[in-house]
Amino acid sequence: xxxxxxxxxxWIFAEQEDEHLSETSLELCSKARELADRLGVKVGAVLxxxxxxxxxxxxxxxxxxxxxxxxxxxxxxxxTLPYARVVCQLITRHKPQIVLFGATPLGRDLAPRIASEMxxxxxxxxxxxxxxxxxxxxxxxxxxxxxxxxxPAFGGNIIATIVNFDRWPQxxxxxxxxxPLGDGDPRRSGQIIEEKIExxxxxxxxxxxxxxxxxxxxxxxxxxxxxxGGGGVxxxxxxxxxxxxxxxxxxxxxxxxxxxxxxxxxxxxxxxxTGTTVRPALYIACGISGAVxxxxxxxxxxxxxxxxxxxxxxxxxxxxxxxxxxxxxVIPMMIRAIREKE
Amino acid sequence: xxYDSIVCVKQVPDTANITGDAMKDDGTVNRSALPAxxxxxxxxxxxxxxxxxxxxxxxxxAITMGPLSACEVLxxxxxxxxxxxxxxxxxxxxxxxxxxxxxxxxxxxxxxGNCDLIWAGRQAIDGDTAQVxxxxxxxxxxxxxxYFEALVDLxxxxxxxxxxxxxxxxxxxxxxxxxxxVLDSANETRPAAAKRVMRFKHARSAGEITNEVAxxxxxxxxxxxxxxxARLLEKLRAAGLRIEQWSLDDVAADLRRCGMSGSPTKVxxxxxxxxxxxxxxxxxxxxxxxxxxxxxxxxxxTLG
Ligand SMILES: Cc1cc2nc3c(=O)[nH]c(=O)nc-3n(C[C@H](O)[C@H](O)[C@H](O)COP(=O)(O)OP(=O)(O)OC[C@H]3O[C@@H](n4cnc5c(N)ncnc54)[C@H](O)[C@@H]3O)c2cc1C
Numbered sequence: 171x172x173x174x175x176x177x178x179x180x181w182i183f184a185e186q187e188d189e190h191l192s193e194t195s196l197e198l199c200s201k202a203r204e205l206a207d208r209l210g211v212k213v214g215a216v217l218x219x220x221x222x223x224x225x226x227x228x229x230x231x232x233x234x235x236x237x238x239x240x241x242x243x244x245x246x247x248x249x250t251l252p253y254a255r256v257v258c259q260l261i262t263r264h265k266p267q268i269v270l271f272g273a274t275p276l277g278r279d280l281a282p283r284i285a286s287e288m289x290x291x292x293x294x295x296x297x298x299x300x301x302x303x304x305x306x307x308x309x310x311x312x313x314x315x316x317x318x319x320x321x322p323a324f325g326g327n328i329i330a331t332i333v334n335f336d337r338w339p340q341x342x343x344x345x346x347x348x349x350p351l352g353d354g355d356p357r358r359s360g361q362i363i364e365e366k367i368e369x370x371x372x373x374x375x376x377x378x379x380x381x382x383x384x385x386x387x388x389x390x391x392x393x394x395x396x397x398x399g400g401g402g403v404x405x406x407x408x409x410x411x412x413x414x415x416x417x418x419x420x421x422x423x424x425x426x427x428x429x430x431x432x433x434x435x436x437x438x439x440x441x442x443x444t445g446t447t448v449r450p451a452l453y454i455a456c457g458i459s460g461a462v463x464x465x466x467x468x469x470x471x472x473x474x475x476x477x478x479x480x481x482x483x484x485x486x487x488x489x490x491x492x493x494x495x496x497x498x499x500v501i502p503m504m505i506r507a508i509r510e511k512e
Numbered sequence: 513x514x515y516d517s518i519v520c521v522k523q524v525p526d527t528a529n530i531t532g533d534a535m536k537d538d539g540t541v542n543r544s545a546l547p548a549x550x551x552x553x554x555x556x557x558x559x560x561x562x563x564x565x566x567x568x569x570x571x572x573x574a575i576t577m578g579p580l581s582a583c584e585v586l587x588x589x590x591x592x593x594x595x596x597x598x599x600x601x602x603x604x605x606x607x608x609x610x611x612x613x614x615x616x617x618x619x620x621x622x623x624x625g626n627c628d629l630i631w632a633g634r635q636a637i638d639g640d641t642a643q644v645x646x647x648x649x650x651x652x653x654x655x656x657x658x659y660f661e662a663l664v665d666l667x668x669x670x671x672x673x674x675x676x677x678x679x680x681x682x683x684x685x686x687x688x689x690x691x692x693x694v695l696d697s698a699n700e701t702r703p704a705a706a707k708r709v710m711r712f713k714h715a716r717s718a719g720e721i722t723n724e725v726a727x728x729x730x731x732x733x734x735x736x737x738x739x740x741x742a743r744l745l746e747k748l749r750a751a752g753l754r755i756e757q758w759s760l761d762d763v764a765a766d767l768r769r770c771g772m773s774g775s776p777t778k779v780x781x782x783x784x785x786x787x788x789x790x791x792x793x794x795x796x797x798x799x800x801x802x803x804x805x806x807x808x809x810x811x812x813x814t815l816g
Pocket of ligand 1: 399400402403428429440459464479495496
């Protein structure tokens with residue numbers, strides 16, 4: 171752990187694979203920028219890999235002031251232990267006050283290992299981050315300008331705000347897709363600092379034997395319009411309605427977990443807490459009740475249309491347009507109305 | 513070659529089925545009003561360990577940290593085939609965050625001694641943090657493999673496993689000992705075996721016995737109660753039905769690293785989710801109504 175250090179930088183861990191930065195890393199950049207501006211400090215990024223220096227420019231464009239770049243052949247493919255060593259040593263060297271990771275499979279593997287080694291706090295899967303003050307309930311001691319780590323808990327039924335005032339850095343993993351992705355400004359300038367990490371004594375206890383990546387076939391995150399079907403669609407045959415509506419709108423197809431569990435559509439289409447978090451211009455929820463775990467993944471959409479024959483369904487609580495009716499009748503009406511507009 | 517496994521399990525409130533009764537007036541969740549269940553991913557961790565034992569020989573020890581009621585999941589482990597179960601129970605461990613929990617469980621693993629494989633579920637449904645497994649591995653100074661989906665090979669001191677990383681998979685090779693966190697897609701869990709249920713439903717921890725004696729002999733002096741509890745525990749031990757119960761002292765834990773003082777993260781505020789009933793435009797399910805809505809969406813540039 172490091173001592174509380176209010177002058178410390180705000181850091182992000184820049185996740186990269188096959189020489190591509192993850193989208194979440196760029197989302198973290200804009201959030202880190204916002205927090206750092208509030209605190210009046212610089213944004214740093216830890217970039218580790220082999221021959222990925224070029225990626226620094228993208229990070230800088232998205233708001234980073236200093237890229238701490240570490241390269242070694244050991245870092246070509248992600249493995250927990252060498253990466254944990256990089257981040258822990260850099261934290262000890264530069265004492266950032268905040269370190270953020272994407273709550274990706276990689277981030278959720280790496281961050282707890284680092285937190286344990288540093289003996290500092292870590293909050294998983296945050297959906298929002300703010301700077302604020304905290305008063306200790308017993309001593310009434312006030313800690314100013316802490317990182318408020320906001321996350322759903324208890325299966326999404328409550329929202330908890332977590333703080334760490336004494337064992338820094340303040341660390342969090344941040345859910346994918348919940349922080350807006352900025353455009354980046356290629357004219358921004360920043361520093362690239364090459365850091366050396368000692369690996370000569372490193373024992374390679376885990377070897378990578380095989381590595382397979384599938385191309386993402388479904389691009390929910392990038393879609394401007396999403397038509398999503400739920401358990402209420404009833405069958406795989408009926409799910410064709412969802413595809414048809416998405417087709418005429420040029421949108422992507424989403425689904426609730428009930429639709430995935432029912433075998434109407436594959437898991438890559440799932441929206442929600444254990445699926446993808448989306449924020450399209452238009453989200454059409456058809457036969458979806460609006461369970462809290464589903465809403466967590468879509469309620470930030472700019473416009474939401476809900477079609478459900480139960481007027482008490484919670485989905486109407488987040489909807490802008492609500493149609494209380496049978497989706498097998500309403501969807502064909504919508505398709506006709508859209509065709510007429512053309 | 514035989515392998516000894518330790519499985520970390522947790523009893524959790526069934527957060528998937530929260531009803532109105534479980535919400536308190538202040539909007540927080542009343543844990544005690546929720547049914548307690550075996551954390552789903554941990555059942556898959558247990559199954560993975562049992563499969564290794566069934567194939568190669570060895571033992572499976574299940575450990576949990578929690579209140580006495582967590583003995584319920586330990587009995588379930590016995591029903592499904594665990595050889596030994598241990599409850600880590602200590603008031604001073606209350607309010608531990610993941611860092612402190614990882615430390616305490618690592619201390620318990622140290623006390624158990626030699627083991628080759630440590631298994632945990634990917635995450636628990638009450639917190640969804642997925643942190644305790646990796647933190648335990650770090651405390652023990654051993655490597656971790658998260659998102660375990662299949663055992664590819666195990667021979668001598670070398671293991672090969674497949675892990676699913678969402679957009680693909682990896683096969684890793686590691687030297688034992690190692691800690692693995694298990695996905696629910698890794699296996700089909702076995703049900704409780706009827707014979708084992710008959711036998712192990714009588715398994716108890718010392719704390720449970722103390723409570724049962726107190727309830728059954730309300731008039732007895734404390735010395736009499738102690739003597740009765742000691743007698744019952746000895747009987748259980750002889751019959752192989754004793755659930756071991758360890759305190760923080762038993763696992764030689766540094767108290768500064770446990771409970772509230774060992775936890776860097778503090779809960780500042782908790783809010784229940786309130787639906788923003790701002791109201792929405794209700795569209796009648798008719799050609800005309802739907803047409804009007806589409807028109808509005810075109811006008812405000814959401815469509816087209
Ligand atoms: C840890 C955890 C994580 C989870 N993660 C997710 C997640 O990521 N994403 C997710 O979606 N869920 C998730 N869930 C599941 C979630 O709790 C709900 O069970 C699920 O979202 C329900 O899906 P549904 O609303 O489509 O189905 P149902 O609950 O079956 O609701 C169907 C709805 O359709 C309506 N309906 C039925 N027929 C018609 C018709 N003909 N016309 C119009 N309306 C009709 C019904 O009135 C009802 O409201 C998770 C649960 C847990 C415990």
